[in-house]
Structure formats: structure tokens, C-alpha cells
Amino acid sequence: MEQHINPRVRDIQISGIRRFFNMVSDIDDMISLTIGQPDFPTPQHIKDAGKAAIDGDFTSYTHNAGFIELREAAASFVKEKYHVEYDPATEVIVTNGASQGIDVILRTILCQGDDCLLPGPVYPGYEPIIKLCGAYPVHIDITQNEFKLDAALIEGSLTPSTKCIILPYPSNPTGVSLSKEELKEIAELLKSRNIFVLADEIYSELTFDDSHHSIAEYLREQTIIVNGLSKSHSMTGWRIGLIFAPEAISRHLLKVHQYNVSCASSISQKAAYEALTAGKDDALDMKIEYKKRRDYVYDRLVDMGFKGIVKPHGAFYFFVKIPDHILLSSFDFSLALAQEKKVAVVPGDAFSPLGEGYFRLSYACSMDQLTEGLDRLQSFIQS
Incomplete structure (x- = not known):
């Protein structure tokens, strides 16, 4: 029946991230610098809120878009942090992770034959959904532009079929972001065109x-933001x-979301409310530690x-270029590093063909693991 x-x-x-991770995860003494998952525990007060939701029998369906107090908290959060304003009653939807949000957005806006522009290299979760919609992913090479998708590169790739542009910043896999001025230039280019921005x-x-900074500050009516609490x-x-x-736009997104999952977990929604209110600055301590690691790895x-x-x-x-004297593909380089030195990184070609010749290194792990992993990488490079 497969046919x-x-x-x-x-x-x-x-x-490709998962395929490579699964391939090397059973090797003993492996230091994994692969998966993009924080190594910090969920803050205790958020876990307590989830437990209280269970004990309080908050275990039924919520509104399809999420219970209203959570949507109010989410709207307040992005207004305070990023200066974008949304009506919690009609312009905020709680999803099962950002991944489901991306799926809902692309399935709502893309039609057969549309072009969807996105940077390359880029997180691999967009392209399959674009293709499932019958649309075409168009990767724009950003490797010679410090991994930034700017207005000039976008303008050179626009066609009459362009329906959507994806701006994934800060970026997975590069960690790069766009400045306020760069976002303004993109907004100025697009504001007279019928093109969505995800x-x-x-x-x-x-x-x-x-x-x-969010491009929604400057291009609100064409922009759809997806965010979440995972990171x-x-x-x-x-x-x-x-x-x-x-x-x-949101009222159409909600239809797709409704028939996809009905609503996000009610228990997780209660925990999310705690995160966006009492825990709205929980990321600060993690950010300080990540910055130390970033500087060390650099x-x-x-x-x-x-x-x-x-x-x-x-x-x-970090998205790292493999030295020119090492005549291996990104996959073979990463596989050899895993087999010979027991350090796992992600081959660059997992992030589109434009990632070939690179590897992604995640520093969402302890300093001890980073130190040992980088020592092994250095030994591998020298040999």
C-alpha cells in the first residue's frame, strides 16, 4: 500500500538533525553538541503551576485559541518586550509548540504553485511543510552576507509567484539576528506588495x-509571528x-488550528500562564550563562x-565552516568526528544544500561538556 x-x-x-543524532546517539562516551534543547530545567514555579492545574482538574478542552487569561498574558508579554500590540481575544492563538504554529501558518497562506522565500542555510522544519502545501521553497544564499537575509537579497529573488518570506531570527542554525534598521529596510520593500512574512x-x-526587534513593528498587517516557550x-x-x-488573518489561522488539534494541552497552558506572568524574566539567568558559553566557544x-x-x-x-584543507563533505566530516573523537555535531547540509561545507555546534550544554567536546574537536582538526 505504500505506493x-x-x-x-x-x-x-x-x-537531517534527527537522522544524524539517531545515528550516533548509541556511541558510548559521546559528547553531543547537536540538539537545540536548553540544558536548564523548567523553573520550579512553572512546574508547580502545571501540577496545580492537574490537582485543580483543569484538564478539559479550552477555547480553541487557548484560555483567555493566557492569551492576555501573551499579548502583554510581547507588547512589553517587543513593542507589538495584539488583541488577545482575536489576534493570539496558543499552539502545540512553535512547530505546529509554523504548520498552521503555512497551510493557511500557501497555495499550489506559490513561492516561499527563506534563507539558506536554515532550520529544516519549513521546507517539508511548504512542499506538502504544493508550494516551492526558494532558498536565498546568505553564506556571503554574514548569514543575514536582507532587503537587497530578497528583492533579487522576488517573482510574481512569491507569496511568503520566512524571517527566522535569531537564527537556527547560525545564531545571527537582524537589526532594527535591517528589518525596517525589509518592511519598506514589502509594504506595497501582497506578500506575507512569517x-x-x-x-x-x-x-x-x-x-x-520584530518586523511586526513596521509591517504589522502582513506579518505573522510565531513564538513559544520552549527556548x-x-x-x-x-x-x-x-x-x-x-x-x-488570525481568524483563518484559527480554523486550521481547530481542525488540527482542537486546542493546546490545558495543563501546559496553565504552566505557560505562570511563565508569561510571574516568570516573564526567567530567561535572563539562562541568557547570561549562554553568553558566557558563546564567548568561550568563539x-x-x-x-x-x-x-x-x-x-x-x-x-x-555556531555555524562553522569546515577548513578548506579537509576534503570531506559536511556529513562525512561530522561522521568521522563522531566515530574517531566521540563528538557529535550536525552536518551543515541538514540545513539545506547551502549548508554544505559547514557544521552546526550547539552550546546548550554544560561548560564541562563544551570544554571536553572542543578539546576533542581540536585534536580531530589537528590530526
Whole structure:
């Protein structure tokens, strides 16, 4: 019966990040610098709120968009932090993680034959959904632009079929973000065009040298923001994402969301309310620690002789160019590193073909693990 499965599903692959992680995870004494998951526990007061929700029998369906107090807290959070304003009654949707939010957004706006522009290299979770919609992912090469997708690169890639542009900043896999001025230039380019912007801002609370800015400040009516609590509050398993969009768009997003999952977990929603109110600054301590790790990893990579290292502005990744004298593909380089030195990184080609020749290193792990992992990487490079 496999031949009768939707061919669009047959043609997509499991994420290269997960495939490589699964391939090397059973090797003993492996130091994994792969998965983008915070190594901090969920703050205790948030866990207590989840327990209280269970004990208080808050275990039924909520409104499809999430219970109203949570949507109010979410709207207040982004207004205070990022200066964008949304009506919690009609312009905020709580999803099962940012991943489901991305799926809902793309399935709502994309049609057969549309082009969806996105940077390359980029997180691999967008392309399969674009293809499942019958649309075309168009990767724009950002490797020669310090991993930034700017207005000039976008303008050179626009076609009459362009329906959506994805701005995933701070970026997975590069850690790069866009400045206020760069976002304004993109907004100025797009404001007279019927093009949506999907702003994936899941790492918005993990920026190190400047505050996060959203393009929705300058292009509200065309922008759909997806965010969530997985990275900011170390709540990956709680599966809480957030969509912010103008009411004229949001009411259609809600239909797709409703038929997809009905609503996010009520228990997780209660925990999320605690995170966005009493815990609205929980990310600060994590951010301080991530910045220390970022600076340490940067110095080590430079000392090892890696060229062209772009210092991340946020998130917890480095995207590193494999030295020219090492004549291996990104996959073979990463596999050899895992087999010979027991250090796991993610091959760059997992982030589109434009990531070939690079590898992604996550520093969402302890300093002890980072130190040992980088010592092993240095030994591998030298050998």
C-alpha cells in the first residue's frame, strides 16, 4: 500500500538533525553538541503551576485559541518586550509548540504553485511543510552576507509567484539576528506588495548584545509571528507555541488550528500562564550563562584556526565552516568526528544544500561538556 501514500509525503525526509543524532546517539562516551534543547530545567514555579492545574482538574478542552487569561498574558508579554500590540481575544492563538504554529501558518497562506522565500542555510522544519502545501521553497544564499537575509537579497529573488518570506531570527542554525534598521529596510520593500512574512521569533528572549526587534513593528498587517516557550523558559516538552497575527488573518489561522488539534494541552497552558506572568524574566539567568558559553566557544574556534566565524547574536548555535584543507563533505566530516573523537555535531547540509561545507555546534550544554567536546574537536582538526 505504500505506493498509494500521498507522493508529497513520500518525497520528504526526516530532519537531517534527527537522522544524524539517531545515528550516533548509541556511541558510548559521546559528547553531543547537536540538539537545540536548553540544558536548564523548567523553573520550579512553572512546574508547580502545571501540577496545580492537574490537582485543580483543569484538564478539559479550552477555547480553541487557548484560555483567555493566557492569551492576555501573551499579548502583554510581547507588547512589553517587543513593542507589538495584539488583541488577545482575536489576534493570539496558543499552539502545540512553535512547530505546529509554523504548520498552521503555512497551510493557511500557501497555495499550489506559490513561492516561499527563506534563507539558506536554515532550520529544516519549513521546507517539508511548504512542499506538502504544493508550494516551492526558494532558498536565498546568505553564506556571503554574514548569514543575514536582507532587503537587497530578497528583492533579487522576488517573482510574481512569491507569496511568503520566512524571517527566522535569531537564527537556527547560525545564531545571527537582524537589526532594527535591517528589518525596517525589509518592511519598506514589502509594504506595497501582497506578500506575507512569517517571523519565527522562538529565540527572541535569547539575544545577547542587543534587544530583539520584530518586523511586526513596521509591517504589522502582513506579518505573522510565531513564538513559544520552549527556548525562553526551557519548556520543550510542554509544547506551547504562540501565534500573533492581525484579526483578518488570525481568524483563518484559527480554523486550521481547530481542525488540527482542537486546542493546546490545558495543563501546559496553565504552566505557560505562570511563565508569561510571574516568570516573564526567567530567561535572563539562562541568557547570561549562554553568553558566557558563546564567548568561550568563539574564542576556542578562532584559536583552532577556523576562518570566517560569525559570532552569534542570539540562540545557542555556531555555524562553522569546515577548513578548506579537509576534503570531506559536511556529513562525512561530522561522521568521522563522531566515530574517531566521540563528538557529535550536525552536518551543515541538514540545513539545506547551502549548508554544505559547514557544521552546526550547539552550546546548550554544560561548560564541562563544551570544554571536553572542543578539546576533542581540536585534536580531530589537528590530526
